[in-house]
Amino acid sequence: MFDKLGVLEEKFEDLNMRVSDPEIISDQSTWQKLMKEVSDLEPIVSKYREYKQTKEDIEAAKEILETSSDEEFRELAKMELSEKEADMENIQSELKILMLPKDPNDDKNVIVEIRGGAGGDEAALFAGVLFRMYSMYASARRWKVELLSSNETGIGGYKEVVFMINGKGAYSRLKFESGVHRVQRVPDTESSGRIHTSTATVAVLPEVEDVEVELNMNDVRVDVFRSSGNGGQSVNTTDSAVRLTHAPTGIVISMQDEKSQLKNKEKAFKILRAKLYDIELEKSQKAMAQERKSQVGTGDRSERIRTYNYPQGRVSDHRINMTLYKLEQFVNGDMDEMIDALITTDQTDKMQSI
Template identity: 65%
Template sequence: MFDRLEDLLRRYEEIMNELNEPTVTANQDRFRALMKEQSDLTPIVESYREYKKAKQDAEDSLFMLESESDEEMRELLKEEHSEAKKRIQELEQELKILLLPKDPNDDKNVIVEIRAGAGGDEAALFAAEMYRLYVKYAERNRWKVETVGVDEIGIGGMKEVSFMINGKGAYSKLKYESGVHRVQRVPETESGGRIHTSTITVAVMPEVEDVDVVIDDKDIRIDVMRASGNGGQCVNTTDSAVRLTHYPTGIVVYSQTEKSQLQNKAKAFALLRAKLYDIEQQKAHDAEAELRRSQIGTGDRSEKIRTYNFPQGRVTDHRIKLTLYKIDDIMNGDIDELLDSLIAADQAAKLLKMNTQ
């Protein structure tokens, strides 16, 4: 590990020297590539430099302790040595995590698709609430949300909604949300006060470029029509809605939220590319069953990942057996504790796998 860290430190210093050259901006592609590499290496290099300093501090305090006779000073040096050793252990763990293979999609924007599952109107109402949860979470991170398509019901629910979240690192956080979300509560329409259980499915896909997924024109049918639905902010009333049908897979996507047909077409193609890329990713994961099992949040889309129990005010993530009693905060977009715990569990699983190889 430390040989690799030394190599990365040397590479970082090479990049910094090149970036300090006055002619570096002459080649913009090269300049951008260097800036990206420098940004990726910075957290590793900073932690490694701190590790080396802590290591030196531990050695210095031990060396001084051997020749020190004053008891008060010896106690101080022992404390310094103990603190340095503790920091060394913390930084070793931090460096192991930083050196884990990075998901190439982590920095990408995401496309999220929420569908109402079992539970009829109550499932559609919960789908709409989950849509608002993710919009509020995006706002907390100052990410931009663009709705692609929505199928609403009259009482404020959504049978289906797809939207894009544009923000650096959005996929690294939200990829853990894919799966089945279950809600347990008394619906407003329930006169007997009985608790109902409903489900929705969430799919989180990285936004992909044209070069990542090539779509042949002959495989696509494009239909233009007037937007359907109950109106409201998400639906326009001009003949600009776009539906794409992908013949090889049977996937149909629909975009209706923009007044411009070109904008809706661009959004529809972005959603289709994400879906096709996701299919390929799922195939790759299926082929590597062991890898799939070792990763938190990238499992089967039919997996029940979380339960939202309103009467008891709790949210339980079943993958990591975490229960939080703050359902109101979570439904208002405060999901950092959930996501941070999932990331930590994912990293721990990968470290364990790496250490046993």
Template identity: 60%
Template sequence: MFDKLDDTLRHYEELMNTLSEPDVANDAARFRKLMKEQSDLAPIVETYKEYKQCKQNIEDSLAMLKEESDEEMRELAKEELNDSKARLEELENKLKILLLPKDPNDDKNVIVEIRAGAGGDEAALFAAEIYRMYIHYAESQKWKIETLEMEEIGIGGMKSVNFMLSGPSVYSKMKYESGVHRVQRVPETESAGRIHTSTITVAVMPEAEDVDVKIEDKDIRIDVMRASGNGGQCVNTTDSAVRLTHYPTGIVIYSQTEKSQIQNKEKAFALLRTKLYDLELQKKQDAESAARRSQIGTGDRSEKIRTYNFPQGRVTDHRINLTLYKLDKIMNGDIQEIIDACIAADQAKKLANMQDEG
């Protein structure tokens, strides 16, 4: 590990020298690439420098204890030694985490798909609430939000919704939301006051670029039609809505959120590319051995990951055995604590897998 860290430190110093050259900013693409690399390496380099300083402090304290006869100075040296040893252990663990192989999709934007599952209208209402929860969370992160596709029902619920979140490292946080979300509560329509259980599914897909997925013209059928609103009323007098059918997979995309056919077509293709890329990722994960596959994060889409219990005001994440009694705050987008706990559990599992393999 330390040979790798010394190499990283040398490379970082070379990188900083290159960035300080006067003509490097003339090539915008190269400058962006170097700045991205510098930003990725900085946390590792800063932690390693502190680690080396900590080791030096331990050596200095041990030397002082050997040479010093004054009791007060010896006590100070012992205190410094204990503090440095504790910090050294923390920094070593932090370095192990920083050196874990990075998910190549972590920096990507995402498309989130929410679908009502079991529970009829109640599931559709919950789907709309989870959509709002993610919108509030995205706003707190200063991410850009763009709705791609939405199928609403008249009572304020949603059968399905697709939306894009754009910003720094969106997938690294949102990927832990994929799976089945379960709600337990008394529906407003229930006169007897019985608790019902409904489900929705959430799929978080890293945005696919043209280089990630190749779509052949022969595999696609494009239909254009007039957009329609709730109850089928006409909301547009031109053929602006676009439906894409992908023959090999049977995926159908319908886009009508924009007034222009060209924009709807672009959105439909962006969504199709992302869904095809996501299918490839799922196949790859299924092919990986159970020991290598992370159980937190982009796991099985049919896995029940979380329960929102309204009568008790609690939310439980079943993957990491975390229960929080702040349901109102969570439904308003305060989900960072859950995401941080998932990240920590994921890192711990990956470290354990590396040690087992080592």
């Protein structure tokens, strides 16, 4: 591992020289590509340099203990050695994590699809709670949320809502949210105080470029029709809505939120490409998860992953047996503690399989 780290440090230094070259700076496309490489390598090289410095400090402290007869000096060296050896353990663990193969999708924007599941109106309301939760989480990280399509119930819920989150690292933070989310609470309409259980399904798809998905246009039927519901006169009186049907998979995407047929078509194809990419991603994730018996990132979109229990004020993630008694904060976007734990578990699984 350390031989490879030395090579990466040399590459990092070379890249830093190249991005300062006026000729390369004048070619913005090349410069941006090189700057991304610099950005990707910086945390690894920084941690490797910290490792080398700590190693030198340990050797210096050991030398003092071997050669010095000054008791006060030796005592200081013992303390230094103890601290630096503890630091070294942490640094080596962090280096192993940094050296894990990077998920190529981690830096991408995401398309999130939430569907109300079992539970009727309560499920639709819960889908609305989840939409708000992810929107607030994104807002706290200064990511942009763009609504792509929605099917509202009229009581504040959603049968389905699809939205995009634009922000660096969005997929890396949200990729473990895919699955079935369950809510247990007493509905406002329940006079006897009986707890109801409802579900909503979340799918988190990385945004993909056209070149990343092979899409045969002969496989896609495009239908246009008049929009229904809110949206103003022009939406309801022109054939602005678009429906795509992908014959090989049976995927159907309907889009009518925009006044422009062209914009609706563009958004629909964006979602279709993401769904087709996700099918292949799910296959590869399942294969990898079986190999390393992963607790998270199994690729199973039908897996029940989390329960939100309102009477007890708790949220429990079943994949990592983690329960937080701060449900209100969690659904208001305070999700980092659980997301960090999921990422750590995934990294531990990967390290054990190396």
